[in-house]
Structures are given as C-alpha cells and as structure tokens.
Amino acid sequence: MSVVLNFKSHLAELFAQALSEVAPDAIQIEILIERPKLATHGDYACNLAMQLAKPLRKSPRDIAQALIAALPASDMIERLEIAGAGFINVFITTAAKQHVVHGVLQAGAGYGHIHLGAGRKVGVEFVSANPTGPLHVGHGRGAAVGDCLCSVLHAAGWNVTREFYYNDAGVQIDNLTRSVQLRCRGITPDHPSWPEEGYRGDYIADVAEAYLAQETVEADDQHVKASGNVNDAEAIRHFAVAYLRREQDIDLRAFGVNFDVFALESALYTDGKVEEVVKKLIASGHTYEQDDALWLRTTDFGDDKDRVMRKSDGTYTYFVPDVAYHLDKWRRGFVRVINEQGADHHSTITRVRAGLQALDAGIPPGWPDYVLHQMVTVLRDGQEVKISKRAGSYVTLRDLIDEVGCDATRYFLAARHTDSQLVFDIDLAKSKSNENPVYYIQYAHARICAVLAQWGGERKALLKAEVGLLDNDYETTLLQKLIDYPQVIENAAQDLAPHLIAFYLKDLAADFHSYYNASRFLVEDEAVKSARLALIAAVAQVIHNGLALLGVSAPEKM
Numbered sequence: 001m002s003v004v005l006n007f008k009s010h011l012a013e014l015f016a017q018a019l020s021e022v023a024p025d026a027i028q029i030e031i032l033i034e035r036p037k038l039a040t041h042g043d044y045a046c047n048l049a050m051q052l053a054k055p056l057r058k059s060p061r062d063i064a065q066a067l068i069a070a071l072p073a074s075d076m077i078e079r080l081e082i083a084g085a086g087f088i089n090v091f092i093t094t095a096a097k098q099h100v101v102h103g104v105l106q107a108g109a110g111y112g113h114i115h116l117g118a119g120r121k122v123g124v125e126f127v128s129a130n131p132t133g134p135l136h137v138g139h140g141r142g143a144a145v146g147d148c149l150c151s152v153l154h155a156a157g158w159n160v161t162r163e164f165y166y167n168d169a170g171v172q173i174d175n176l177t178r179s180v181q182l183r184c185r186g187i188t189p190d191h192p193s194w195p196e197e198g199y200r201g202d203y204i205a206d207v208a209e210a211y212l213a214q215e216t217v218e219a220d221d222q223h224v225k226a227s228g229n230v231n232d233a234e235a236i237r238h239f240a241v242a243y244l245r246r247e248q249d250i251d252l253r254a255f256g257v258n259f260d261v262f263a264l265e266s267a268l269y270t271d272g273k274v275e276e277v278v279k280k281l282i283a284s285g286h287t288y289e290q291d292d293a294l295w296l297r298t299t300d301f302g303d304d305k306d307r308v309m310r311k312s313d314g315t316y317t318y319f320v321p322d323v324a325y326h327l328d329k330w331r332r333g334f335v336r337v338i339n340e341q342g343a344d345h346h347s348t349i350t351r352v353r354a355g356l357q358a359l360d361a362g363i364p365p366g367w368p369d370y371v372l373h374q375m376v377t378v379l380r381d382g383q384e385v386k387i388s389k390r391a392g393s394y395v396t397l398r399d400l401i402d403e404v405g406c407d408a409t410r411y412f413l414a415a416r417h418t419d420s421q422l423v424f425d426i427d428l429a430k431s432k433s434n435e436n437p438v439y440y441i442q443y444a445h446a447r448i449c450a451v452l453a454q455w456g457g458e459r460k461a462l463l464k465a466e467v468g469l470l471d472n473d474y475e476t477t478l479l480q481k482l483i484d485y486p487q488v489i490e491n492a493a494q495d496l497a498p499h500l501i502a503f504y505l506k507d508l509a510a511d512f513h514s515y516y517n518a519s520r521f522l523v524e525d526e527a528v529k530s531a532r533l534a535l536i537a538a539v540a541q542v543i544h545n546g547l548a549l550l551g552v553s554a555p556e557k558m
Contacts, residue, residue: 018072022052102465120159125165136394146162164262296309469528
C-alpha cells in the first residue's frame with residue numbers, strides 16, 4: 001500500500017475533492033480535520049457537512065452522505081460513519097497506521113515537515129536586547145523560544161528570516177557611555193559621584209579596560225578601534241556598544257542561536273527613515289501639536305489614548321523608530337512578521353500597529369504578530385538566584401549555560417507556554433533522573449541507539465520489515481504518536497507555540513520507555529525482531545527531529 005506521511009493533510013485533500021463535486025461554488029470553505037476525543041468516534045472527524053448546511057439549504061446528514069459518496073477511494077480509510085448532526089467520522093486502517101514506520105524511516109530528517117507556509121516570507125525578530133550588558137535569563141528565554149519558533153515555522157514550510165534589532169540609541173546608551181567613561185577614569189560604582197542610573201556590573205570595567213588598551217572590536221557590521229581618549233564620549237559610546245554587541249553574539253552562538261539580519265536603531269535615524277515616517281504620519285492627518293509636543297492620534301486605531309511622538313525637547317518617543325523599523329520590514333517583502341519579546345513590551349503593540357495603519361501603506365490590520373514571554377525565576381537548592389558575579393544585578397544566560405549546559409538551558413526555557421511564568425530549577429536541570437525531561441527524552445534516544453548497535457544490522461534493511469506484526473497495545477500507542485507528529489508541528493506553527501514540541505517529545509519518550517520496559521527487541525523470530533527494531537528506529541528518528549527543532553542534541557550514548 002502507499003505510505004501516507006501526513007494523515008490529516010491527506011484526508012483534507014480527499015474532502016476537498018469531494019467538496020468540489022458536491023458544492024463547487026463553496027470550495028473556499030476551510031476543511032477542518034480533527035482528532036475526536038473518544039476513540040469510538042474514529043481516528044479523525046470532519047464537520048464539512050455542517051458547514052455546508054446553510055449555503056446549500058440541506059440537511060447536514062444528507063450532505064454528509066453526498067460527501068462520502070464523492071470521496072475518492074483511499075486504501076488508508078477503513079470506513080466512514082455519520083454521527084450526530086452530521087459529523088463524518090473517519091476510521092483509518094491498521095495497515096496504514098503500521099506503514100507510518102516505513103514513512104518515517106524513508107523521510108528521515110524531513111519527516112513531519114509540512115507545506116503550511118507555502119514558501120512565503122516570514123520575519124521573526126527575537127532577543128533584541130539593548131547593547132548595555134550581558135544577556136540575562138529573560139533574554140535567554142526569548143532566544144530559546146524565538147529560535148525554536150523559527151525552526152518550527154521552517155518545518156511548516158515558511159521561508160524564515162531571523163532578525164535581531166539593537167536599541168543602540170537613547171537614554172540607556174547615554175547611561176552606558178557615562179558608566180564606561182567613569183570607569184576609564186578610575187571611578188567605581190561605590191564612589192559618591194557614581195550616577196544612580198549608571199551600570200554597576202563588573203563587565204563595565206572590562207569594557208573600560210579594553211577601551212584604554214585601544215583594542216579593536218568586530219561586531220557584525222561594526223569595526224571599532226578604541227582611541228583611549230577618556231574625554232571623547234562619542235568614541236566611548238561606539239566602542240562600548242560594539243564591545244557588548246560582540247559579547248552578546250558570543251553568548252548567542254554558545255546557545256546555538258544565529259541571525260540572518262542585525263538591525264540598528266541608530267541607522268534608522270542616520271538613514272532618514274525616522275524622519276520619513278514622521279513626515280508621512282503628519283501628511284496622513286493623524287497627528288496634532290499640543291503642549292509643544294507632536295502627538296499621534298492612536299485612538300483612531302483602537303488605542304485608549306493618543307500618544308506623544310515627538311517630545312517638547314525635540315526627541316522622539318521609542319515607538320516612532322519602531323514604526324519606521326516595521327515599515328522597513330514591510331518594504332522588504334515580509335507578508336508576515338512575528339516579534340518575540342518580553343511581556344513588558346505589551347504596551348508597544350497597539351502603538352506600533354496604530355502607527356503602521358496611519359501610514360496608509362497597505363499594511364494589513366493586526367500586522368505584525370507578537371509572542372510575549374513572561375519572566376523567569378532561577379532556583380538553586382530551592383532558593384531564588386538573583387545575581388551574577390559578572391553582571392551584578394541579574395542572572396546571565398551565560399551563567400545558565402555554564403552551569404547546566406546548552407541542551408538543558410534551551411529545553412527548559414522553551415518548554416513552557418510563553419504566557420506562563422517560568423521557574424528554572426538548576427538542580428533539576430542538572431539531574432540524571434526521569435524527573436528531568438531533557439534527560440528523559442535524550443535517554444530514550446540513547447536507549448534505542450544502544451539496542452540498534454547491539455543488533456548491528458543495516459538500518460536500510462528495516463525498510464523491508466513486516467510492520468503488520470506491530471499490533472500490541474504498546475506498539476499501537478507508539479504508532480499513533482508517530483502519526484501525530486506532523487500535526488504537532490502544524491499546531492505549533494499556527495499557534496506560535498513551540499513548547500508543544502517539548503510536550504510531545506516528553507509524551508513520546510514516556511510511551512517508548514513503557515514499551516522498552518515491557519518488551520524484548522532482539523528476539524529469535526527474525527520477522528518480529530525486524531518489525532520492532534523498525535518501530536523503535538522510527539521513534540528515534542522522530543525524537544531526533546523534534547529535539548532538532550528545539551535546538552537540543554540527540555546523543556547516541558549516555
């Protein structure tokens with residue numbers, strides 16, 4: 001029989017063909033294929049007949065009968081039943097489920113990939129930390145979630161661009177410059193003259209020392225040579241920003257995160273993009289002058305009050321360059337843009353969207369999308385850890401990587417819904433126990449590799465395994481898990497929820513460990529042995545694929 005890699009998509013295609021025959025004028029209706037909550041209701045269910053009842057002015061059950069009659073033949077469908085008001089329940093053949101093993105082994109690293117994005121461009125901006133210090137654990141969560149989201153979207157068929165936006169202009173950069181300048185002059189944070197808003201971490205001393213030594217810093221598009229002149233604030237600013245950008249990039253590379261585009265807020269000013277946006281907003285008629293300030297009438301676009309664009313001192317508020325930056329993204333051809341940021345950026349959403357709508361540039365309402373993550377609390381020995389030796393006032397991403405490793409850090413930071421506050425338990429992340437989900441999942445993969453190594457045969461031979469012998473409860477459960485994997489990727493991509501991959505992998509590992517504890521694989525019966533080895537090899541492949549989306553390794557030995 002033919003191997004189906006994505007059961008849901010295959011059924012959707014079959015029902016689309018039936019729809020074109022039963023109701024050719026209604027082919028734009030979205031076809032929803034869902035998994036019923038009860039196994040007695042089949043493997044999948046479709047409510048298409050109920051959606052067609054009103055436009056066709058017919059009974060849903062009659063429409064369901066017509067759809068079933070028009071449905072193309074498929075050797076994966078065992079039977080179809082009409083239930084309730086007109087649901088069509090689909091029962092999949094046992095053989096089709098068993099052959100998913102061959103599908104996984106044939107597809108390899110590509111198993112689970114779908115065509116949801118159809119090659120369309122999506123820009124994902126994440127981390128976007130101010131270049132004023134080392135990345136903290138909150139930035140780490142943004143890095144883990146954002147990078148996993150990019151991988152999931154790529155697996156779902158999108159053409160993904162990873163982007164980092166540096167806020168290298170404004171008050172915080174002025175504070176950084178002053179802090180480094182004081183350190184260059186030998187003044188420390190405990191001196192009475194140290195400004196209250198100054199940066200106190202030891203890393204400021206590192207920047208100052210490098211500046212005085214007249215080092216050269218390479219940071220992406222920046223090549224900065226320090227002058228060593230402690231009175232040249234502009235030179236110190238350029239050097240400090242480049243130095244800290246380089247440090248952040250080193251941490252991100254250690255975290256397995258790379259970017260395609262780096263954008264600078266300062267460039268939006270020097271390239272005239274901020275002034276261009278301001279002129280366009282004034283021309284749109286959505287601005288007004290009041291109290292020596294320029295305001296944008298954001299209430300025209302759903303905001304609870306209007307917002308200041310240009311303050312009385314002539315400087316722009318932070319959302320104005322944000323609007324300019326997103327207009328630039330639109331002009332670069334991104335049909336979709338997603339910003340992964342901390343929850344403290346919530347207030348910017350309405351303002352940026354309002355500014356983009358006021359431009360009347362053809363940008364759709366609700367553009368861009370946002371994924372906001374909640375704060376992270378770090379625990380050690382049951383007590384909250386609040387500071388880093390280097391940063392002084394917070395826990396850095398590098399602290400976690402050095403303490404528990406990249407794999408555990410990435411998994412723990414990405415494995416919860418972004419709406420949930422996250423508790424990062426260092427002791428749990430370091431433990432080699434079933435309570436540690438990273439260890440538990442990786443151990444499942446290593447266990448399978450150990451069995452296959454003990455067997456010693458050619459993996460290609462497993463493509464000929466008699467998978468029809470896989471019929472006990474443990475095997476049936478694992479087969480269904482393998483079938484579900486493409487759907488998990490689709491759900492994670494649609495909901496912008498990469499944590500669903502982590503949830504799935506933990507469940508898959510649990511089902512495998514249960515099978516391992518209850519079964520023998522290297523049995524005398526060659527056909528049974530081959531079938532079981534093919535199944536667990538397919539499980540290992542899916543674990544490997546899922547961990548790759550999370551940026552976590554799949555070790556063969558532990």
